[in-house]
Amino acid sequence: MTDILVLVGSLRAASTNRQLAQAAVDLAPEGANLHLYEGHGALPLYNEDIDVEGQLPEAVVEYRAAVAAADAVLVVTPEHNGTIPANLKNAIDWSSRPFGGSSISGKPVAIIGTSFAQFGGVWAQNEARKAYGIAGARVIESTVLAVPNSMVRFAETHPKEDAEIVEQLRAFLAQFVSDLAALKNEEQAA
Template identity: 85%
Template sequence: MTDILVLVGSLRAASTNRQLAEAAVALAPEGANLSIYEGHGALPLYNEDVDVEGQLPAAVVEYRAAIAAADAVLVVTPQHNGTIPANLKNAIDWSSRPYGTSAISGKPVAIIGTAFGEHGGAWAQNEARKAYGIAGARVVESTSVAVPLSVVRFAETHPQDDAEIVEQLNVFLAEFVADLESESEAVAA
């Protein structure tokens, strides 16, 4: 079983990105377990003075443990002012430490999302890929989903009830899980 931790960049309970994440969880292919992590909104702003082993806030310890326990991370992010939401950047910062031995080092990370704009949050997705890559993650760039005009598209329809979105998510998830499996096979060989 491949365990994929899902981080939603929007903290709003009814956000379209949360709905997209819920659809991905519901569509998890056989052999994959996707679970939405609820605690990253409780992380304090990253401060190296607070990042002291043995004195870390409980939210940080839990978050780093969840990242470490996962086989991969799926980020579902909106776009805020042309980039990623502050809470997602903060989560990346906490997951990137300690440098070189962090929970995110070498961890496969894929990024998808939806946004009100016509490009579906592509800028935010690119920014998230860049930040995770610099943090040491193995960013999966071979597959993605960017859904434009989310506020209109999902005004009355949940993404899991939209046949086109379901198809996009099924293709994305199959490709992401196949990438993870081929990496596991290569490491085992």
Template identity: 65%
Template sequence: MSVRILALVGSLRAGSHNRQLAEAAVKLAPEGAEVELYEGLAEIPFYNEDIDVEGSVPEAAARLRAAAQAADAFLLFSPEYNGTIPAVLKNAIDWLSRPYGAGAFGGKPVAVVGTAYGQYGGVWAQDETRKAVGIAGGKVLEDVKLSIPGSVTRFAETHPADDAEVAAQLTEVIARVHGHAGETVAA
């Protein structure tokens, strides 16, 4: 049985270290798991109930919801912007939380990881992301964490996939998400 893990990245920058971390996750996925890096968060309009009307949901939001519905689990990559979650990631969570009571997270396992320039690796943003996705209906894996500090210097000349310590930690995160998702799918 293959487990599909949808990766959402909270940074739109092409050279984002969080995007590179997500790319590494795609490469490091164990047998039986597929990590899909979602493209298109920049095209999704800010959540507004006035435009979230059945039959006329914006195409970009509908694509995100379809990808999320097809996923067995989620891996969210969050940088830290001004001490909190980036707007693009929060917006995705808002769209996936609806329709109320039947959102795409629907009790599926969710892990939040990331890297940031600061000495704590973005833990505030990751904590805020866990809070938001839990309220949105996801089964937050509170014990599956990875916060990598000093991203600007650590990944200045090395892709996260080529950093042995990071690759090992990320592989463990993916394996744990895969395990939780397998339990959920089998239930």
């Protein structure tokens, strides 16, 4: 069973990205367990002065442990002012430490999302890929999903009730799980 931690870049309860993430969880392909992580909103702003082993805030300990325990991370993010939300950037920063032994180091990460903008948050997804890559993650770019016009498209319909979105999510998840299996086979062969 492949364990995939799902991190939503929006903290808003009614976020269309949260809805998209829940649809992904509900559509998890056989052999994959997707689960939403809710605790990253409690992370303090990254500050090296409080990033001290043995004195870490509990939210940081729990978050790093959740990332470390997962086989992969799926990020579902909106676009805030042309980039990623502050809480997501903060989560990336916390997972990137300690340098050389971080919970995100070498971890496969894929990024999808939806936004009100006409390009579906492509800028935010690209920024997240860049930040995760620099943090040491293995960013999966073989398949993407960017849903535009979310506030209109999902005004009265949940993503899991939109046949086109369900089809796109299923295709994305199948490719992501296939990519994860290929990475695992590469590691075992090495």
